[in-house]
Amino acid sequence: MLSIKNLHVSVGDKPILKGINLDVKAGEIHAIMGPNGSGKSTLAHILSGKSGYTVTAGSVTYNDKDLIDMGPEIRAREGVFLAFQYPVEIPGVSNIYLLKAALNAIRKHRGQPEVDAMDFLTMVKGKLRLLEMDEKFLYRAVNEGFSGGEKKRNEILQMAILEPKLCILDETDSGLDIDALKIVAEGVNSLRSKERSFVLVTHYQRLLDYIKPDFVHVLANGQIVKSGGPELALELEEKGYSWVEAA
Amino acid sequence: MTTMTADFFASNLQTMGSALPGSDLPWLQKIRAEALSTFSQNGFPSPREEEWRYTNVSAIEKKLFAPATSHTAVPINEAWLQSFRLQNAWTMVFIDGHFSSEFSVLAGLPEGVSLLNIANALANKADTLKLEKYLGQAVSHKEHGFIAFNSVWFSDGLFVHIPASQILEKPLQLLHIATQADVMATTRNVLIVGDMAEAQVVETYIGLDNAYMTASVTELFIGQHARVTYYKMQCESEKAYHFGGTYIKQAQNSHFDHHNFAFGGLLARSDIHSDLSQASECELNGLYLGVKRQHIDNHTRINHLQPHASSREMYKGVLDDRARGVFQGRVIVWENAQKTDSQMNNRNLLLSKEAEADTKPQLEIYADDVKCGHGVTVGQLDEKSVFYLQSRCVDEDTARNMLTFAFANEMVDKIKIKGLHDQVLEQLLVRFPQEGVSKEWL
Numbered sequence: 014m015l016s017i018k019n020l021h022v023s024v025g026d027k028p029i030l031k032g033i034n035l036d037v038k039a040g041e042i043h044a045i046m047g048p049n050g051s052g053k054s055t056l057a058h059i060l061s062g063k064s065g066y067t068v069t070a071g072s073v074t075y076n077d078k079d080l081i082d083m084g085p086e087i088r089a090r091e092g093v094f095l096a097f098q099y100p101v102e103i104p105g106v107s108n109i110y111l112l113k114a115a116l117n118a119i120r121k122h123r124g125q126p127e128v129d130a131m132d133f134l135t136m137v138k139g140k141l142r143l144l145e146m147d148e149k150f151l152y153r154a155v156n157e158g159f160s161g162g163e164k165k166r167n168e169i170l171q172m173a174i175l176e177p178k179l180c181i182l183d184e185t186d187s188g189l190d191i192d193a194l195k196i197v198a199e200g201v202n203s204l205r206s207k208e209r210s211f212v213l214v215t216h217y218q219r220l221l222d223y224i225k226p227d228f229v230h231v232l233a234n235g236q237i238v239k240s241g242g243p244e245l246a247l248e249l250e251e252k253g254y255s256w257v258e259a260a
Numbered sequence: 261m262t263t264m265t266a267d268f269f270a271s272n273l274q275t276m277g278s279a280l281p282g283s284d285l286p287w288l289q290k291i292r293a294e295a296l297s298t299f300s301q302n303g304f305p306s307p308r309e310e311e312w313r314y315t316n317v318s319a320i321e322k323k324l325f326a327p328a329t330s331h332t333a334v335p336i337n338e339a340w341l342q343s344f345r346l347q348n349a350w351t352m353v354f355i356d357g358h359f360s361s362e363f364s365v366l367a368g369l370p371e372g373v374s375l376l377n378i379a380n381a382l383a384n385k386a387d388t389l390k391l392e393k394y395l396g397q398a399v400s401h402k403e404h405g406f407i408a409f410n411s412v413w414f415s416d417g418l419f420v421h422i423p424a425s426q427i428l429e430k431p432l433q434l435l436h437i438a439t440q441a442d443v444m445a446t447t448r449n450v451l452i453v454g455d456m457a458e459a460q461v462v463e464t465y466i467g468l469d470n471a472y473m474t475a476s477v478t479e480l481f482i483g484q485h486a487r488v489t490y491y492k493m494q495c496e497s498e499k500a501y502h503f504g505g506t507y508i509k510q511a512q513n514s515h516f517d518h519h520n521f522a523f524g525g526l527l528a529r530s531d532i533h534s535d536l537s538q539a540s541e542c543e544l545n546g547l548y549l550g551v552k553r554q555h556i557d558n559h560t561r562i563n564h565l566q567p568h569a570s571s572r573e574m575y576k577g578v579l580d581d582r583a584r585g586v587f588q589g590r591v592i593v594w595e596n597a598q599k600t601d602s603q604m605n606n607r608n609l610l611l612s613k614e615a616e617a618d619t620k621p622q623l624e625i626y627a628d629d630v631k632c633g634h635g636v637t638v639g640q641l642d643e644k645s646v647f648y649l650q651s652r653c654v655d656e657d658t659a660r661n662m663l664t665f666a667f668a669n670e671m672v673d674k675i676k677i678k679g680l681h682d683q684v685l686e687q688l689l690v691r692f693p694q695e696g697v698s699k700e701w702l
Binding site for chain 2: 061062063064084085086088089090094095097100101103104105106111114115116118119122154171175
């Protein structure tokens with residue numbers, strides 16, 4: 014599904030990622046862990062198409078297409094979804110409108126007709142129940158005045174509705190209390206399937222207590238310095254990042 | 261003021277003077293005479309005056325708009341009028357500054373509420389006494405040239421008195437229609453809202469596609485614990501000049517919300533000034549949209565005269581083409597006004613390189629235990645938001661259109677009267693018809 018080969022990325026003249034190699038197959042969950050400044054967020058941003066980064070070497074292919082060449086909206090329509098670390102507040106645009114605009118953009122991209130209004134509402138309400146969100150959320154402006162937990166839940170709601178193939182979660186656990194974390198994790202778990210892959214970018218092992226990854230990679234100084242199974246996360250929790258950074 | 265302009269208005273007053281309402285009342289004669297003396301000396305405001313430094317009104321002097329002597333013979337397009345009339349409201353219609361009973365809707369007004377035009381109010385004793393007490397008390401003719409002019413020349417206007425504890429179920433709409441070319445419509449409105457009373461007022465300005473001038477002054481007196489929500493939708497013709505000033509006296513514990521939508525006019529200036537007594541609250545919201553070569557000036561002044569009052573202010577501007585938007589917001593906290601809580605914000609979105617926003621927030625604080633702040637932005641759309649929408653499948657152009665609309669729509673969304681909300685939204689869409697934005701989400 015996703016293949017990153019020898020990826021080098023700079024911001025201005027400063028190299029951030031220095032040769033990342035990563036293969037994510039359909040249905041797999043990969044956790045990318047690492048200390049602050051290791052390049053975790055840059056990796057998430059470069060996959061979603063945020064501007065301000067320069068790819069100086071290497072490649073990223075997604076379903077055999079060059080991902081770097083696609084604009085952010087094309088990636089999104091092709092099934093790549095970034096759950097933001099800091100979801101943006103957009104006063105004046107309601108959640109329901111954004112969801113509908115997004116879903117219709119995907120359908121248009123696939124050559125399908127626009128979604129029926131009633132079917133859409135029924136589907137959205139079902140997903141809201143799953144995430145224990147009030148229907149009133151739909152008519153509020155996107156993320157405006159939402160608590161940290163509400164913002165993250167809203168990201169997962171969008172994910173549930175848009176049904177992407179590759180989900181990138183950038184520090185989704187940051188700023189969440191344990192109850193909110195559980196709800197978000199349950200939402201993600203309910204979306205797991207053989208066709209859908211996840212890349213979880215996280216500083217702490219805590220999230221991985223609730224979303225069990227297939228693989229854990231440790232990023233330090235712009236490179237993956239260690240890869241392993243879920244047990245690697247526990248080891249990191251115990252020994253701290255200095256253990257792998259030194260290695 | 262040029263001699264020509266002075267002569268023009270002096271001779272106009274000779275022919276018009278006796279036709280102006282209340283010309284037989286000594287107290288009103290006195291007000292008009294004093295204002296005339298001020299106007300003769302100073303004329304219309306000059307950019308040399310600090311509060312007019314961004315707005316040059318010399319074009320108005322040159323145009324020599326004649327005060328309209330009567331309302332028009334031009335037939336009014338019923339559908340057009342209907343699109344600005346609020347359903348389920350009491351509506352007073354003024355055409356070229358003169359009351360039109362034909363188009364007004366006043367049935368079912370609660371007993372004890374006075375809602376009539378000034379000319380008629382001056383014909384009965386009870387209302388005349390109130391007018392004598394209140395007219396000129398919320399704003400002095402010395403404030404600036406337009407107030408002085410208005411005080412001399414007002415041809416009619418609205419008089420409202422809402423007795424104490426009366427809650428008006430329906431909004432009052434004041435619909436101004438300009439139909440004649442090259443004339444000046446001058447109205448004076450006096451609204452008195454009793455203690456613990458509640459009212460919603462909507463002021464609408466529309467006009468045919470002519471050059472003309474509106475000079476309207478409103479004085480609003482809000483009693484203790486009373487609540488007033490006041491909307492102004494200014495949709496003058498794009499050749500028109502507009503001055504509209506609203507001056508408010510808020511008694512203790514009163515609450516005043518103002519929503520100012522400034523959309524029309526070649527040159528438009530709005531004044532909103534409120535004097536706050538103890539523990540009163542004032543919220544001023546504004547949205548100005550400028551396209552082509554429009555010049556839209558918003559001036560606000562909040563006087564915190566006594567302790568524990570609070571004020572909130574949010575003005576937003578969207579400026580395209582070669583339009584110019586001006587925001588001057590003054591908050592004055594007097595020595596006695598401890599525990600004042602005030603916040604003022606002005607945000608401007610510039611959509612073209614030639615568009616201009618001049619913004620000048622002023623805080624003058626003479627008390628020492630207050631919480632006051634202000635914030636101003638002039639800029640383009642937030643790139644983080646554009647990216648967020650793109651990451652949700654929306655293409656860049658549509659994302660920018662959505663954000664522009666959203667920026668303006670935030671102010672439209674505050675309107676609590678459904679019919680007015682839809683009218684304002686329509687005006688927003690007329691001015692910024694943008695592809696990829698559908699009405700349903702607004």
